[in-house]
Amino acid sequence: MAIADISTLVNLGIRTVNHWIGGRLTASSSGRSGVVWNPATGQAQAMVDFASVEEVDHAVGVAKRAFAEWRATPLSRRAEVMFKLRELVDSNRRRIAEMLTSEHGKTLPDAMGEVARGLENIEFACGIPNLLKGGFSEQASRGIDVYQIRQPLGVVAGITPFNFPAMVPMWMFPSAIACGNTFILKPSEKDPSVSLYVAELLKQAGVPDGVFNVVQGDKVAVDRLLEHPDVKAISFVGSTPVARSIYETATRNGKRVQALGGAKNHMLVLPDADIPMAADAAISAAYGSAGERCMAIAVVVAVGSVADPLVAAIRERMAKIKVGPGLDEAGKDAGNEMGPLITREHRDRVASYVANAASEGATVAVDGRQHDAASNRTGFFLGPSLLDQVQPGMRCYRDEIFGPVLGVVRVDTYDQALRVINENPYGNGVAIFTRDGGAARQFQFDVEAGMVGINVPIPVPVAYYSFGGWKASLFGDLHVYGPEGVQFYTRTKVVTSRWPDPGASQVDLGFPQVR
Ligand code: NAD
Numbered sequence: 001m002a003i004a005d006i007s008t009l010v011n012l013g014i015r016t017v018n019h020w021i022g023g024r025l026t027a028s029s030s031g032r033s034g035v036v037w038n039p040a041t042g043q044a045q046a047m048v049d050f051a052s053v054e055e056v057d058h059a060v061g062v063a064k065r066a067f068a069e070w071r072a073t074p075l076s077r078r079a080e081v082m083f084k085l086r087e088l089v090d091s092n093r094r095r096i097a098e099m100l101t102s103e104h105g106k107t108l109p110d111a112m113g114e115v116a117r118g119l120e121n122i123e124f125a126c127g128i129p130n131l132l133k134g135g136f137s138e139q140a141s142r143g144i145d146v147y148q149i150r151q152p153l154g155v156v157a158g159i160t161p162f163n164f165p166a167m168v169p170m171w172m173f174p175s176a177i178a179c180g181n182t183f184i185l186k187p188s189e190k191d192p193s194v195s196l197y198v199a200e201l202l203k204q205a206g207v208p209d210g211v212f213n214v215v216q217g218d219k220v221a222v223d224r225l226l227e228h229p230d231v232k233a234i235s236f237v238g239s240t241p242v243a244r245s246i247y248e249t250a251t252r253n254g255k256r257v258q259a260l261g262g263a264k265n266h267m268l269v270l271p272d273a274d275i276p277m278a279a280d281a282a283i284s285a286a287y288g289s290a291g292e293r294c295m296a297i298a299v300v301v302a303v304g305s306v307a308d309p310l311v312a313a314i315r316e317r318m319a320k321i322k323v324g325p326g327l328d329e330a331g332k333d334a335g336n337e338m339g340p341l342i343t344r345e346h347r348d349r350v351a352s353y354v355a356n357a358a359s360e361g362a363t364v365a366v367d368g369r370q371h372d373a374a375s376n377r378t379g380f381f382l383g384p385s386l387l388d389q390v391q392p393g394m395r396c397y398r399d400e401i402f403g404p405v406l407g408v409v410r411v412d413t414y415d416q417a418l419r420v421i422n423e424n425p426y427g428n429g430v431a432i433f434t435r436d437g438g439a440a441r442q443f444q445f446d447v448e449a450g451m452v453g454i455n456v457p458i459p460v461p462v463a464y465y466s467f468g469g470w471k472a473s474l475f476g477d478l479h480v481y482g483p484e485g486v487q488f489y490t491r492t493k494v495v496t497s498r499w500p501d502p503g504a505s506q507v508d509l510g511f512p513q514v515r
Helices: 003-011 053-071 075-091 093-104 108-125 167-178 193-205 219-227 240-252 275-291 304-318 344-360 372-376 414-423 437-446 482-488
Strands: 019-021 024-026 033-038 043-049 136-141 144-152 155-159 182-186 212-214 231-237 256-260 265-269 297-303 363-366 385-388 405-411 429-433 451-454 490-498
Touching: 019 053, 019 193, 033 093, 053 144, 053 155, 053 182, 053 212, 053 219, 075 093, 075 108, 075 167, 075 193, 093 108, 093 193, 108 167, 155 167, 155 219, 167 182, 167 193, 167 231, 167 482, 182 219, 193 212, 219 231, 219 240, 231 240, 240 256, 265 275, 265 414, 275 297, 275 304, 275 405, 275 429, 297 304, 297 414, 304 363, 304 385, 304 405, 344 363, 344 385, 344 405, 405 414, 414 437, 429 437, 437 451, 482 490
Parallel strands: 155 182, 155 231, 182 212, 231 256, 265 297, 265 429, 297 405, 385 405, 429 451
Antiparallel strands: 019 024, 019 212, 033 043, 136 144, 144 490, 363 385
16 A cells, blocks of 8 residues: 555554554654555555664563563463463453454354463463473482473574464463563564454563563564564464574574474375265365465365266265355354455466466366456455366466465375475475374375374374474474473573582592593
8 A cells, every 4th residue: 555545544643553562552762554454345544663673672671671571570470360361361352352353254153263272371370380390310420410490592583474363362472471471572564453352461470570571563574573582482483484594584683482483284095094084174174374484375276086986976065165255244243154355466366376287288177267256346355266177387386376276186196295294395294194093194195295094184293392394494403382382482401400518529620531
């Protein structure tokens, strides 16, 4: 949107989404802002402040000052705050979900699912006293004990994508804060409001001012976080080119980094699979949230004779998907199954893959551009598309489309299917559909991806495991949330301790030995 249009929005008195620093809303004075759209109507609904370098520095300073007291806060108190936060998020699920639907466009039931999966991570953080227990070795040498403690890093930052504006921050901040760090969230500028609501809930839960902060913005804010000497760690989730560059820059600046990138998730269907079940799963995982999930199934790899009946079963189901706004005019669940895409530009980019597919040699089995919702609505809608006879060299196969477009690659054997999947540069999630336990186990052994589903199309790990892909889907060593999240947000210190009898003390310049 042009600057002139932005000033029109200001004149119309349109809502502005501010920062949250030091426990309160903080308006920006940077003079820069972005537009928050309502994807279901195609109308601008708010503006969001874009932080300046000075505003990021201010937030980091506030978080740094809060750190000393917060890291000294007893574990039991930190756990208590997480329990309280759990209650608050639980009792406000619907409110959070409505905010998600309004700014992201996903349907209300889908948004409720996002909140539920985010909540799991708060529940995990309630167990922080247990999670931070270290090891203790009595009598490592005569009169000497050795033990390991886990300490927080300091100020840590999370930079998050548009597609899960509540859940992905919840992958990060509950563990980060429970471990004793202070946190700065830089949410996606496309759907920023929920971050402020969550900040209010954290405050109500008893999180002291300055422990959780939100800076809204774009690359300017991100770049400053990456170089600020007082930011000790960066958790990033977003597209692969940005993830790679964040990893390179932040590690060069001496920070600990986990940068989760994009995906192209495959669903391998063997000839013995239950076809209706595989078709249901493909539909749910490809078109849920309009395909804007990093764990969406983007490619079905159909082995042998399963391809024709599977494609037929998928097509039959596609015709029944209800596409439309998540909320009706009264703000209630509109009863649709698939909402709009996040922006007009993104919708047009996704549609361009369908437009080009035939010239690449694929068969456009269902063209989502011709769906009623795509032509009759003002929002950023596109119907579901199905591309058959896709080959790995094609652009529609290579690129992460991140929309409601499912490709079908046909192969003759399991080995060919495995080669296709393992040669793909991404390695986030993958699924196999089969009735053969031995084949599934072999696949789990062979496949190069971080998260595997066996007859489960979207294998997002529960919160007491950790989430992360392989290859171009993750830069860094530790996955996000769960036990690896606790490792990421703490550093270990090993203490070697002796309480000797002063009478037995003597000088010994030799290197210490244990026996
Ligand atoms: P994005 O990479 O465009 O943006 C992510 C974040 O980075 C946002 O906060 C954005 O403001 C910021 N950003 C964007 N460009 C930047 C730049 N050049 N320099 C610094 N910061 C920049 O991603 P998106 O479009 O918001 O989200 C969709 C992508 O996220 C998809 O690729 C999807 O696969 C991926 N994703 C991955 C996971 C995962 O767990 N691996 C989860 C969710 C989403």
